[in-house]
Amino acid sequence: MLKFILTRIGLLIPTFIGVTIISFSFIRMLPGDPIELMAGERGIEPERHAQLMAQFGFDKPLWEQYLIFMGKLLDGDLGVSIVTKKPIFDEFFTLFPATLELALFAIVFAVVLGLPAGIIAGVKRGSVFDHTVMGISLTGFSMPIFWWGLLLIIFFSGILGWTPVSGRISVLYYFEPVTGFMLIDTLLSDEKGAFRSAISHLILPAIVLGTIPLAVIARQTRSAMLEVLSEDYVRTARAKGLPPFRVVGLHALRNALIPVITVIGLQIGVLLAGAILTETIFAWPGVGKWMVDSIFRRDYPSVQGGLMLVAAVVMLVNLIVDLLYGLINPRIRHAR
Amino acid sequence: MRRQLWMASVAIAASVAFAGPLSAKTLVYCSEGSPEGFNPSLYTAGTTFDASSHPIFNRLAEFERGSTTVIPGLAESWSASEDGLEYTFKLRKGVKFHTTKDFAPSRDFNADDVIFSFERQGKKDHPFHKVSGGSYEYFEGMSMSEIIETVEKVDDYTVKFVLSKPEAPFIANLAMDFASIMSAEYADKMMEAGTPEQVDLAPVGTGPFQLQQYQKDAVIRYKANADYWGGKAPIDTLIFAITPDASVRYQKLKAGECHVMPYPNPADIEAMKSDSDVNLLEQEGLNVGYLAFNTEKAPYTDKRVRQALNMAIDKKAIIDAVFQGAGKIAKNPLPPTIWSYNEATKDYGYDPEGAKALLAEAGVSGLKTNIWAMPVQRPYNPNARRMAELIQADWAKVGVEAEIVTFEWGEYLKRSKAGEHDTVLLGWTGDNGDPDNFLYVLLGCDAAVGGTNRARWCHKPFDDLLQKAKQTADPAERTSLYEEAQLIFKEEAPWVTIAHSVVSMPVRNEVVDYRVHPLGGHIFYGVDLK
Numbered sequence: 001m002l003k004f005i006l007t008r009i010g011l012l013i014p015t016f017i018g019v020t021i022i023s024f025s026f027i028r029m030l031p032g033d034p035i036e037l038m039a040g041e042r043g044i045e046p047e048r049h050a051q052l053m054a055q056f057g058f059d060k061p062l063w064e065q066y067l068i069f070m071g072k073l074l075d076g077d078l079g080v081s082i083v084t085k086k087p088i089f090d091e092f093f094t095l096f097p098a099t100l101e102l103a104l105f106a107i108v109f110a111v112v113l114g115l116p117a118g119i120i121a122g123v124k125r126g127s128v129f130d131h132t133v134m135g136i137s138l139t140g141f142s143m144p145i146f147w148w149g150l151l152l153i154i155f156f157s158g159i160l161g162w163t164p165v166s167g168r169i170s171v172l173y174y175f176e177p178v179t180g181f182m183l184i185d186t187l188l189s190d191e192k193g194a195f196r197s198a199i200s201h202l203i204l205p206a207i208v209l210g211t212i213p214l215a216v217i218a219r220q221t222r223s224a225m226l227e228v229l230s231e232d233y234v235r236t237a238r239a240k241g242l243p244p245f246r247v248v249g250l251h252a253l254r255n256a257l258i259p260v261i262t263v264i265g266l267q268i269g270v271l272l273a274g275a276i277l278t279e280t281i282f283a284w285p286g287v288g289k290w291m292v293d294s295i296f297r298r299d300y301p302s303v304q305g306g307l308m309l310v311a312a313v314v315m316l317v318n319l320i321v322d323l324l325y326g327l328i329n330p331r332i333r334h335a336r
Numbered sequence: 337m338r339r340q341l342w343m344a345s346v347a348i349a350a351s352v353a354f355a356g357p358l359s360a361k362t363l364v365y366c367s368e369g370s371p372e373g374f375n376p377s378l379y380t381a382g383t384t385f386d387a388s389s390h391p392i393f394n395r396l397a398e399f400e401r402g403s404t405t406v407i408p409g410l411a412e413s414w415s416a417s418e419d420g421l422e423y424t425f426k427l428r429k430g431v432k433f434h435t436t437k438d439f440a441p442s443r444d445f446n447a448d449d450v451i452f453s454f455e456r457q458g459k460k461d462h463p464f465h466k467v468s469g470g471s472y473e474y475f476e477g478m479s480m481s482e483i484i485e486t487v488e489k490v491d492d493y494t495v496k497f498v499l500s501k502p503e504a505p506f507i508a509n510l511a512m513d514f515a516s517i518m519s520a521e522y523a524d525k526m527m528e529a530g531t532p533e534q535v536d537l538a539p540v541g542t543g544p545f546q547l548q549q550y551q552k553d554a555v556i557r558y559k560a561n562a563d564y565w566g567g568k569a570p571i572d573t574l575i576f577a578i579t580p581d582a583s584v585r586y587q588k589l590k591a592g593e594c595h596v597m598p599y600p601n602p603a604d605i606e607a608m609k610s611d612s613d614v615n616l617l618e619q620e621g622l623n624v625g626y627l628a629f630n631t632e633k634a635p636y637t638d639k640r641v642r643q644a645l646n647m648a649i650d651k652k653a654i655i656d657a658v659f660q661g662a663g664k665i666a667k668n669p670l671p672p673t674i675w676s677y678n679e680a681t682k683d684y685g686y687d688p689e690g691a692k693a694l695l696a697e698a699g700v701s702g703l704k705t706n707i708w709a710m711p712v713q714r715p716y717n718p719n720a721r722r723m724a725e726l727i728q729a730d731w732a733k734v735g736v737e738a739e740i741v742t743f744e745w746g747e748y749l750k751r752s753k754a755g756e757h758d759t760v761l762l763g764w765t766g767d768n769g770d771p772d773n774f775l776y777v778l779l780g781c782d783a784a785v786g787g788t789n790r791a792r793w794c795h796k797p798f799d800d801l802l803q804k805a806k807q808t809a810d811p812a813e814r815t816s817l818y819e820e821a822q823l824i825f826k827e828e829a830p831w832v833t834i835a836h837s838v839v840s841m842p843v844r845n846e847v848v849d850y851r852v853h854p855l856g857g858h859i860f861y862g863v864d865l866k
Binding site: 033036037038039041042043044045046048052056080082084085086090091094095098126150153154157159161164165166169171172174176177198208220229236271280281282283285286289290293298 | 362369373380403468469471473476477533536537548550552553554555556575577578579580581583584587588590591593648668743744745747749753762763765766786787788803825850
């Protein structure tokens with residue numbers, strides 16, 4: 001098992017270097033530069049422009065900039081945002097807990113609804129339930145997120161008044177964040193009602209963000225179930241006279257779960273990379289919106305550092321998923 | 337009955353939700369984004385100024401709330417020497433800086449703070465010049481490092497600025513955000529502690545509100561400064577709830593989650609007008625959207641061609657289609673809310689036949705040209721692409737074939753500055769309410785090559801008037817110089833002046849005395865809640 005883990009980690013190193021190269025060069029390939037954008041209509045003298053570019057080190061050849069960037073990275077220094085002048089690490093880790101909290105809730109929402117729906121649809125293939133689930137999940141998968149979010153806000157917050165419109169908590173609560181995770185911080189604070197306020201703020205964004213993963217998980221579970229249910233060993237189990245619940249729940253599901261876990265892992269990766277639209281609609285202070293703002297401002301250090309940190313998190317999630325395969329299916333870990 | 341009960345419980349729930357745990361007067365502003373930081377001299381974005389210079393700081397002179405009139409701020413009075421080269425400021429006494437957890441001021445505001453605030457930006461060898469990245473784009477952009485020769489302390493409450501050349505808009509410049517006054521004592525203390533950048537991260541000012549908490553992309557919290565020299569603000573707490581999407585801001589306003597919001601979505605304006613909880617304030621913006629001809633390129637070197645193309649454009653149709661009514665036809669390069677706006681200017685009417693005749697007279701036929709359309713939305717031009725298409729169609733009617741060109745925004749600015757365009761759409765939002773800030777910056781000879789003068793138009797009679805106005809202190813005399821300049825501008829037609837936008841600010845009914853600021857800022861000192 002240890003060897004398995006080490007091989008997996010070893011494979012990450014070249015991937016990580018690839019990511020640094022891509023994240024570094026990607027933002028510099030876009031036309032326009034940060035100084036020109038900062039100056040806007042007002043414009044900037046060419047000398048001053050050159051001076052500022054030199055100050056940020058953007059006048060050096062690309063390979064040299066990359067080597068400097070990598071050198072600092074080895075020291076754990078990702079550089080400083082050229083807009084806010086704050087270290088990228090600080091910027092990222094103030095916002096990341098918000099993204100993580102929302103992503104976890106969204107994925108829990110998606111799994112709790114998607115998995116059973118997919119299983120039942122698979123078992124009762126061709127039934128009304130099956131058609132309904134597949135119809136809804138196709139709709140969910142193709143839902144324009146911006147529109148979906150606004151629709152929910154207008155209905156649940158505007159017309160019914162059940163949920164707050166946006167944000168992570170009512171702005172009237174005032175306490176200093178400790179962990180950055182609002183649910184934990186509200187419990188640590190002595191503000192009454194803050195926890196409830198935080199929960200109520202999570203509902204709509206989690207639903208909106210979880211909609212696509214929910215659809216994907218339901219469809220994947222259904223098709224995996226269908227495949228497994230037609231296997232010989234399932235027929236054998238049935239022939240032995242095992243109760244249907246044991247056949248489906250134990251024999252079939254365990255094998256059907258492998259592709260489903262892959263999909264869930266990929267979806268978590270997608271959500272952690274920042275739910276740009278959801279964060280924008282719900283004014284959710286996460287990394288997705290921060291990355292997009294940084295791209296628009298051509299804030300090179302923020303974009304390259306942010307992309308790298310996000311990639312690192314996604315790789316970590318993939319590693320965990322890989323290890324989970326081994327746990328669920330011993331054949332995978334013994335194959336090596 | 338059941339329905340009534342239900343309504344009552346909703347109303348109670350709602351009032352509890354809005355009252356929240358704080359009982360003091362709390363005003364919530366749904367702002368559009370995060371500030372870049374809290375030192376206004378380091379940045380140029382309006383969002384940053386809303387969160388920093390307006391609530392936290394003061395300047396020697398201030399703009400009166402809701403107008404471009406300059407009034408005394410931290411300086412009680414000032415006087416200029418005969419030659420316009422020396423300005424002496426008498427400073428206000430008894431002004432207190434904020435007390436924070438890291439800093440308790442031992443003295444009141446005085447001349448040292450003024451000198452610190454200007455020398456940090458202007459003197460390259462000042463110990464604070466390079467702190468926090470050290471780029472002072474507004475200070476540089478307003479040419480302050482060239483204009484200000486020295487800042488001298490006459491006594492604790494008198495400061496003298498010596499200028500290198502007469503500059504009539506100088507006082508208005510000092511009321512701008514970048515000229516905010518910071519505490520020299522705090523700076524010294526932070527330098528000693530080895531954390532000079534704290535001065536910019538944990539701001540200490542003299543303003544009506546004190547920063548309490550900032551959570552990036554989420555919330556900014558201020559408390560009213562009880563010792564404020566102008567009297568404590570009527571509200572106790574000011575909160576910025578950062579909400580990037582305009583339609584969501586409106587939903588929050590409707591739900592009572594905030595009291596004031598900026599930049600509504602034009603599509604929501606109609607609904608706001610009929611919303612009984614919301615009061616839609618409107619004011620003409622201090623901006624101008626224009627089409628500039630590249631006057632260095634033939635045939636735009638000929639003013640008849642420029643005039644003809646002016647006549648060929650149906651501005652009314654543009655205002656209706658592009659601004660959806662939230663705009664006003666521009667006839668001068670100055671917006672009408674600025675002093676010295678020339679009412680007497682006669683605009684070119686929409687006259688395709690006249691345009692054709694004038695083009696023929698200039699010997700131009702079968703002209704092929706381009707129209708550059710900005711890739712971004714601006715108050716002075718909410719949809720440049722659409723505007724370009726309308727102009728293209730208008731020009732086609734007089735036999736001019738135009739191609740629409742666009743680039744990424746940074747690239748657009750760079751290339752148009754280099755003069756690669758035939759005609760370009762752009763605009764300007766005023767900084768200080770002085771006509772010089774429009775006319776000289778956008779049309780002066782200094783800016784004509786590689787600068788902000790996109791028409792690359794340098795016309796001596798016009799430029800002479802501007803130079804003279806810069807050196808004249810008397811407002812009446814300056815007014816007549818600028819009025820004359822506007823007539824020359826119209827006759828020479830380096831631009832098609834297109835529109836001034838109308839700024840809409842929805843506020844909830846319980847908000848008392850919110851005033852739309854013509855310079856674009858959002859200011860909450862003086863605002864109350866019912």
